[in-house]
Amino acid sequence: MAEPVLEIRDLRKSFGALKATDGVSLDLRPGEIHALIGPNGAGKSTLIHQICGSIPPDSGTIRFLGRDMAGIGMAGRAGLGLGRSFQVSSLAQEFSALRNVMLAVQARQGSSFRFFRSVMGDRALTDPARAMLERVGLSARADVPAASLSHGERRQLEIAVALALEPKIFLLDEPMAGMGPEGSKNLTKFLDGLRREAPILLVEHDMDAVFALADRVSVLVYGRVIATGSVDDIRRDAAVRSAYLGDAV
Amino acid sequence: MSARETAANILIVALLTAIPLAAIVLDEPFYLTLATRIVILALAATGLNIALGLGGLVSFGHAAFFGLGGYVAGILASHALNMEPLVFGLPATQSMPVIALVAIAVAALVALPIGAISLRTSGVYFIMITLAFAQMIYYFAVSWPAYGGEDGLPMALRNAFPLVNTAKPLPFFLVCLAVLAAALVLFRLIRGSRFGAALQVGRQNPTRLAAVGISPFGIRLAAFVISAMVAALAGVLFANLNRFASPSMLSWQMSGELIVLIVLGGKDRLLGPLAGAMLYVFFEYTLGGLTERWQFFLGLILLGVMLFARGGLLGILAGRTRHG
Ligand SMILES: Nc1ncnc2c1ncn2[C@@H]1O[C@H](COP(=O)(O)OP(=O)(O)OP(=O)(O)O)[C@@H](O)[C@H]1O
Numbered sequence: 001m002a003e004p005v006l007e008i009r010d011l012r013k014s015f016g017a018l019k020a021t022d023g024v025s026l027d028l029r030p031g032e033i034h035a036l037i038g039p040n041g042a043g044k045s046t047l048i049h050q051i052c053g054s055i056p057p058d059s060g061t062i063r064f065l066g067r068d069m070a071g072i073g074m075a076g077r078a079g080l081g082l083g084r085s086f087q088v089s090s091l092a093q094e095f096s097a098l099r100n101v102m103l104a105v106q107a108r109q110g111s112s113f114r115f116f117r118s119v120m121g122d123r124a125l126t127d128p129a130r131a132m133l134e135r136v137g138l139s140a141r142a143d144v145p146a147a148s149l150s151h152g153e154r155r156q157l158e159i160a161v162a163l164a165l166e167p168k169i170f171l172l173d174e175p176m177a178g179m180g181p182e183g184s185k186n187l188t189k190f191l192d193g194l195r196r197e198a199p200i201l202l203v204e205h206d207m208d209a210v211f212a213l214a215d216r217v218s219v220l221v222y223g224r225v226i227a228t229g230s231v232d233d234i235r236r237d238a239a240v241r242s243a244y245l246g247d248a249v
Numbered sequence: 250m251s252a253r254e255t256a257a258n259i260l261i262v263a264l265l266t267a268i269p270l271a272a273i274v275l276d277e278p279f280y281l282t283l284a285t286r287i288v289i290l291a292l293a294a295t296g297l298n299i300a301l302g303l304g305g306l307v308s309f310g311h312a313a314f315f316g317l318g319g320y321v322a323g324i325l326a327s328h329a330l331n332m333e334p335l336v337f338g339l340p341a342t343q344s345m346p347v348i349a350l351v352a353i354a355v356a357a358l359v360a361l362p363i364g365a366i367s368l369r370t371s372g373v374y375f376i377m378i379t380l381a382f383a384q385m386i387y388y389f390a391v392s393w394p395a396y397g398g399e400d401g402l403p404m405a406l407r408n409a410f411p412l413v414n415t416a417k418p419l420p421f422f423l424v425c426l427a428v429l430a431a432a433l434v435l436f437r438l439i440r441g442s443r444f445g446a447a448l449q450v451g452r453q454n455p456t457r458l459a460a461v462g463i464s465p466f467g468i469r470l471a472a473f474v475i476s477a478m479v480a481a482l483a484g485v486l487f488a489n490l491n492r493f494a495s496p497s498m499l500s501w502q503m504s505g506e507l508i509v510l511i512v513l514g515g516k517d518r519l520l521g522p523l524a525g526a527m528l529y530v531f532f533e534y535t536l537g538g539l540t541e542r543w544q545f546f547l548g549l550i551l552l553g554v555m556l557f558a559r560g561g562l563l564g565i566l567a568g569r570t571r572h573g
């Protein structure tokens with residue numbers, strides 16, 4: 001089996017008495033979509049934050065492309081190829097959709113200390129950014145400020161921004177949330193194709209999407225991974241059913 | 250830029266040109282001094298606006314750089330006049346372009362560590378720590394008798410500028426105006442550049458900036474240093490205007506004044522600082538002529554701006570901002 005791209009070992013994080021991450025070990029392998037499911041407050045977003053570097057873990061290791069991430073900040077990890085979308089969308093609100101994507105293109109090109117040339121006339125930025133908006137189906141909204149986009153459109157824009165970084169892995173925190181059935185279906189198809197570009201760690205409550213997409217599923221409850229396996233394994237797992245899935249299966 | 254903002258900008262520039270014309274027609278050279286004061290304050294505030302308007306960095310210590318510029322002009326000129334070499338036997342100079350370059354370099358050297366330390370903090374802490382650094386420099390200047398201490402440092406002559414007689418009000422005004430125009434071009438270029446994009450996203454949402462792999466710190470530090478350099482250049486001109494490098498140029502009131510100018514005029518606009526400087530000097534002149542406590546009324550006006558016109562004067566004139 002191929003070396004995992006992302007390797008998490010015995011990660012722990014407490015907020016006061018609350019163990020949000022309680023000894024989590026998890027892998028993301030090349031070409032796979034690994035879904036992370038679990039009830040509200042299970043610690044899914046907290047885990048993503050630790051992988052991205054926005055929250056420091058108390059203990060444990062995160063290795064990305066074989067490299068220990070301890071001491072590397074959020075910007076550094078993104079630069080190494082960690083692309084993410086946020087559960088609560090996090091965009092440059094005053095900038096248009098296009099300019100949000102252009103920022104990512106600029107970051108990938110590694111050239112933010114250019115002081116004079118206008119970005120709007122810079123095809124090296126605008127062309128890839130427009131292409132990315134096209135891919136996620138947001139072309140018609142390119143010039144609309146992020147603040148004026150609908151909730152679902154913002155999720156799409158987040159994905160376009162992550163794509164523009166050409167990351168080595170994607171961490172997507174509930175990309176379907178608030179999208180509506182049509183949007184979810186489209187996005188599911190889109191993510192299915194995306195796994196060829198980079199493996200995805202997918203946090204998602206939408207079980208139709210998870211079961212359609214995931215190669216493997218891990219179930220997080222109270223900060224612990226109670227089960228990891230194929231979609232069928234997880235559907236059958238009694239502990240999972242009682243802890244989480246309930247009527248969903 | 251919207252058509253309405255263009256119209257507002259033309260109005261502001263027309264008003265600014267009207268003042269020196271009135272000074273000549275009415276034979277009131279004092280108006281020219283006022284216009285020059287407007288231009289220099291607008292220059293300093295345009296510099297600060299790179300940090301504040303684009304980067305959201307509310308520096309309450311930019312008087313430090315403004316004052317440093319003033320003292321560089323005063324100190325170099327007084328050494329040159331008395332034929333005393335500077336430290337290490339370096340020759341002093343009266344040449345304004347050289348002095349301006351020295352002031353810009355000094356400001357960059359001072360702003361680099363101040364920015365590097367201050368930018369470890371944010372919000373109110375950033376405001377306080379920039380203030381603290383500026384106050385240190387202020388007290389240093391006041392307690393250093395060699396260069397006038399509390400009394401400040403008079404300049405016998407204005408610095409020399411090639412082909413221009415700076416002693417005359419109109420040519421000096423035009424020099425200042427040209428420098429302001431250059432600074433506005435710089436601001437506009439920066440705003441539209443890759444650097445400007447990163448800087449503005451750092452203001453709107455620093456998490457987003459980091460999530461694409463750009464560390465906000467380096468971007469902000471560069472903006473802080475550039476903005477200090479422009480403020481120092483304004484300080485050189487200000488000391489020349491008054492023929493005096495005063496410790497008040499380094500005071501926290503001065504830092505506050507620069508922020509007030511930007512808020513009055515509109516921090517999101519190219520000409521916001523200029524509009525603010527015009528308004529400020531206008532109030533200073535008219536209200537200041539009526540009452541010693543004109544700043545009280547200025548405070549009321551500011552309160553009105555904060556409550557009802559967040560975009561400042563240009564926000565009222567030009568409508569809401571739109572970013573490309
Ligand atoms: N910064 C914080 N300080 C204190 N407690 C926190 C913090 N962040 C998260 N928590 C708590 O940690 C627990 C896990 O939160 P987290 O957001 O990771 O859950 P989640 O699995 O993403 O839930 P959801 O499905 O609702 O998004 C919750 O109880 C939450 O209240």
Ligand SMILES: [Mg+2]
Nearest residue numbers: 044045046087
């Ligand atoms: Mg969450």
